[in-house]
Every structure is written in C-alpha cells, then in structure tokens.
Amino acid sequence: MGKRFNNILETIGGTPVVRLNKIAPKDVNIFVKIESFNPMASVKDRLALGIISDAEKSGALKPGQTVIEATSGNTGIGLAMVCAQKGYPLVVTMAESFSIERRKMMRFLGAKVVLTPAALKGSGMLAKATELAAKHGWFLCRQFENESNADAHSRTTAPEILDDFAGERLDYWVTGFGTGGTLKGVSRVLKKERPETKIIVCEPDNVQILGSGIPQKRHADGTPADSHPLFRPHLMQGWSPDFIPKLTEDTVAAELIDEIVPVSGSEAIRLSKALASEEGIFVGVSAGATLAGAMEVAKRAEKGANILCMLPDTGERYLSTPLFEGIPEDMTAEEMEISKSTPGFRFDAPPPAAPAPVKADEAPAAAPAEAVQFLEEAIHDADNPVVLFALEWCEFCWSVRKMMAKYEIPYRAFDLDSVEYQEGNKGGNIRAAIYEKTGLKTIPQIYIGGKHIGGATELFDACKDGSMQKALQENSVSYNSEVNTDPYTFLPGWLHSR
Numbered sequence: 001m002g003k004r005f006n007n008i009l010e011t012i013g014g015t016p017v018v019r020l021n022k023i024a025p026k027d028v029n030i031f032v033k034i035e036s037f038n039p040m041a042s043v044k045d046r047l048a049l050g051i052i053s054d055a056e057k058s059g060a061l062k063p064g065q066t067v068i069e070a071t072s073g074n075t076g077i078g079l080a081m082v083c084a085q086k087g088y089p090l091v092v093t094m095a096e097s098f099s100i101e102r103r104k105m106m107r108f109l110g111a112k113v114v115l116t117p118a119a120l121k122g123s124g125m126l127a128k129a130t131e132l133a134a135k136h137g138w139f140l141c142r143q144f145e146n147e148s149n150a151d152a153h154s155r156t157t158a159p160e161i162l163d164d165f166a167g168e169r170l171d172y173w174v175t176g177f178g179t180g181g182t183l184k185g186v187s188r189v190l191k192k193e194r195p196e197t198k199i200i201v202c203e204p205d206n207v208q209i210l211g212s213g214i215p216q217k218r219h220a221d222g223t224p225a226d227s228h229p230l231f232r233p234h235l236m237q238g239w240s241p242d243f244i245p246k247l248t249e250d251t252v253a254a255e256l257i258d259e260i261v262p263v264s265g266s267e268a269i270r271l272s273k274a275l276a277s278e279e280g281i282f283v284g285v286s287a288g289a290t291l292a293g294a295m296e297v298a299k300r301a302e303k304g305a306n307i308l309c310m311l312p313d314t315g316e317r318y319l320s321t322p323l324f325e326g327i328p329e330d331m332t333a334e335e336m337e338i339s340k341s342t343p344g345f346r347f348d349a350p351p352p353a354a355p356a357p358v359k360a361d362e363a364p365a366a367a368p369a370e371a372v373q374f375l376e377e378a379i380h381d382a383d384n385p386v387v388l389f390a391l392e393w394c395e396f397c398w399s400v401r402k403m404m405a406k407y408e409i410p411y412r413a414f415d416l417d418s419v420e421y422q423e424g425n426k427g428g429n430i431r432a433a434i435y436e437k438t439g440l441k442t443i444p445q446i447y448i449g450g451k452h453i454g455g456a457t458e459l460f461d462a463c464k465d466g467s468m469q470k471a472l473q474e475n476s477v478s479y480n481s482e483v484n485t486d487p488y489t490f491l492p493g494w495l496h497s498r
Contacts, residue, residue, distance in 0.1 A: 048078030050152025073102030153185025180248030
C-alpha cells in the first residue's frame with residue numbers, strides 16, 4: 001500500500017493482519033488475515049496469478065490460448081483479472097446455485113461464464129470444464145489438483161504470516177478448505193518454520209466429508225470420480241465442494257492438520273454480521289465460518305494464546321445470498337423517524353418549490369425548421385422503424401432500453417443531451433419539435449413506423465395490451481415473441497417502493 005506498481009498483478013498479496021477487539025474472548029488474541037485487500041477482493045487472486053504464471057513459464061499455456069476453469073466464483077474472478085491483464089481469453093464453468101454477483105463480475109472483466117445445473121454440484125461444473133478443454137484445446141487450470149495453487153501460498157501467504165508473527169507466539173492457524181491450496185501451501189511452511197503452531201481446518205457441520213475419514217474416489221489424474229458420499233448442500237460458498245480436493249487430501253496424508261472443527265451455517269452468518277457491525281470488517285460467509293472455528297478454538301486455548309484466522313473474501317460477493325436476508329432496501333421505521341425529526345429534505349414530503357418555476361403550460365421556444373425536418377426524417381426512416389428520443393443517463397430512458405434489449409427489438413436512439421446534439425442546441429431544438437408535434441415535453445418519446453407511441457409507461461402499456469407487438473409486425477420489425485415479462489419491472493427500483 002502506498003507504492004507504485006507496474007500493473008495490477010503486482011498488488012496481489014501483502015494483506016493485513018488485524019486484531020479483533022470487540023467480539024473475541026478477553027483472555028486470548030484472535031487475529032484475522034483479511035484477504036479482501038487483494039485487488040479482486042479474495043484469497044483466490046494468489047492462486048490465479050500463480051497458476052497462470054507457472055503455466056507460462058512451463059509452456060503449458062501458449063500466447064493467446066483460452067484459459068478455462070471450474071469455479072464457485074472467486075477463482076474465476078481472480079483468473080478474469082489475471083487473464084485480462086495478460087491478454088488471455090477466459091471461460092469459466094460455474095454451478096447455477098452460486099451468487100449472481102460473481103457471474104456479473106467475471107463477465108464485467110471480460111470472461112465467458114458457462115452455467116451448469118445446480119443438481120450436478122461442483123463435480124458437474126468440473127466435468128464441463130474438462131470436457132470443454134479437451135474439445136477446444138484450452139488450458140485447464142485444475143485448481144483442485146494443481147501444485148501451482150499450493151506453491152503460490154507457500155511463496156506469498158505463508159511468509160507474510162511468518163513476518164507478521166516474527167518473535168511472537170503463533171499458537172493456532174485456522175482456515176477452511178475450498179481447493180486446498182491455502183491449506184496445503186501455508187501449513188507445510190508453518191509446520192517447518194513454526195512447528196508449535198497448530199493447524200486447524202474448518203468444514204460445515206452438516207458436510208463433514210474431511211472429518212469422516214471416508215476417502216475420495218479419484219481418476220488417475222487426481223480429479224474426483226464422483227461426489228463424496230457424505231456431501232449435501234451447505235451455506236458456505238467456496239468452501240468444501242462435493243468432493244475432497246487432491247490438494248486437501250495431500251495435506252491430510254502429510255499429517256499437517258492438527259484438528260478439524262465443524263461449524264454451523266447460522267454461526268457463520270452471525271459472525272460475518274458481527275465482524276461488519278462490531279469490528280468494521282466487511283467479509284463473506286466463508287470468513288464468518290472460519291472465524292466460527294477460531295472462536296471454538298479460543299474456548300479451550302490457553303490464556304494469552306494468539307490465534308490467526310483466514311478471512312477469504314469480501315461481503316459484496318454475497319448480496320443475493322442468505323447473508324443479506326433481512327437487510328432492507330428501503331428506510332426502516334426508525335430511519336423514517338430520524339428523517340421526520342427535521343422538516344427539510346424529507347423522503348415522504350414533496351420537494352420545495354423551485355425558486356423560479358416554469359409554468360406547466362409554458363411551451364418551449366418555437367422549433368427551427370431544420371429541427372422539424374430532422375424529426376420527420378428520423379421517425380419515417382424505413383430502415384429504422386423504431387425510434388427512441390432519449391437522454392443518455394435518464395433512468396426512464398434506460399428502462400426503455402432494457403425492455404428493448406429483453407424483447408430483442410432493433411431501434412435507433414437519439415440521445416438529445418449527448419455531445420453530438422449539444423452544439424447549437426440541436427438537442428433542445430429537436431425537443432421543441434417533438435413538443436410541437438405531440439404536446440409533450442418529457443423524454444423519452446418512442447415512435448414505431450412514424451406513429452407516436454409515447455413515453456416509457458405508454459410503451460409499457462402498449463406492450464401489455466399487444467398494440468406494440470402489432471405495430472412492430474405491421475412495420476416488419478423482428479422481436480422475441482417468447483418474452484413474457486411485465487415491462488413495468490424495467491422501471492427504476494426506487495419507483496417500485498413508492
């Protein structure tokens with residue numbers, strides 16, 4: 001932090017260790033390593049860079065080759081960042097049950113996201129990635145078996161921990177397991193350099209596949225042959241897939257784990273919220289779950305013990321999950337009372353009158369002839385029967401744009417406040433021409449085949465009563481007739497709550 005870097009990848013790692021002051025027991029010290037300080041806000045940035053860099057060095061990844069991986073989200077987001085910076089196309093496969101925010105982030109970073117059925121769990125998305133890689137000759141990251149994953153943590157995460165606790169006690173290191181990369185990479189270094197440190201691994205209490213001792217069936221290449229027999233759905237996204245990863249199994253076989261602690265989903269959520277509201281640390285469910293394991297360890301730890309807990313990612317990955325259930329979008333009754341405690345700027349009161357109000361019936365200045373001609377030519381353009389007169393960032397205009405996109409309606413838009421229409425008040429003159437033709441001063445305004453439909457709500461009503469579809473058909477405009485969405489859902493969210 002506070003340095004200059006040549007590219008975003010140089011900012012990966014170096015995450016802070018922070019002491020908990022309010023929710024930890026008084027007689028022990030719980031520290032948390034906050035991996036959301038990585039550029040893509042999760043611990044998986046480390047493995048993403050490690051796998052891609054090692055593959056480049058070995059020649060396994062060729063310039064311009066497509067990268068593919070199965071992911072619950074964080075690895076895919078990290079890979080999307082790395083691939084964007086290095087110039088590799090990326091395809092990720094992900095079970096449809098994982099949070100929507102993760103899909104959008106990966107696509108925003110330029111990746112392609114292929115969803116797999118939730119019923120097929122992690123094994124299904126892994127099988128799809130393997131299938132696609134074989135079919136197209138893409139580089140498969142294999143995060144669950146790839147030693148580069150664990151090596152990245154041995155090179156970065158483990159030395160950071162050693163530096164942060166140099167000359168001090170480090171009694172317990174607590175982590176969950178997803179791929180097993182953090183677990184294997186850090187634990188083998190700690191066991192060598194700080195053998196007194198106990199390695200604690202957490203897993204969901206309703207999916208104790210690691211603690212069961214039941215081995216994972218595997219193919220010859222180390223990939224899982226099928227789901228573990230004890231797997232069932234759990235709350236912690238990114239934790240404990242439906243199989244025991246090879247890297248995790250290696251850690252067990254090397255006898256690096258001192259204890260496996262089961263934790264409940266409800267406790268994970270409670271502690272995620274407590275970290276935010278009491279410590280100001282904004283993290284996801286897996287972080288709350290890891291802290292739950294650390295709190296269990298703290299109950300029996302010796303006085304003055306130092307416990308270090310990994311917090312894998314940020315809470316923003318979980319906005320559409322049960323973690324945010326019950327967090328309101330609108331003002332609560334208490335918040336409304338705060339608003340009402342002063343007379344001005346009230347959400348539930350009309351705004352004060354403008355200093356110099358314009359009369360409702362006051363017409364704009366007469367439209368110049370060239371603006372009238374422009375309007376007529378635009379709305380009667382045979383090649384573009386559907387015309388939208390809009391403002392670039394108006395929410396109602398964007399509601400119309402979203403509806404057009406959903407129904408796959410081709411249209412031509414004139415953004416009257418854009419730079420193109422500012423010179424000589426061209427946009428204002430066109431608005432004046434629209435007023436003279438329709439008597440309406442509002443934007444957006446929509447035409448189909450030269451016929452005036454109206455603004456956003458008039459278009460939505462025309463969609464609902466079928467007159468929009470009829471006008472499109474009469475003007476030979478193709479659209480997706482299979483869409484069955486209430487167009488009013490495209491309006492801004494704040495309108496739905498009023």
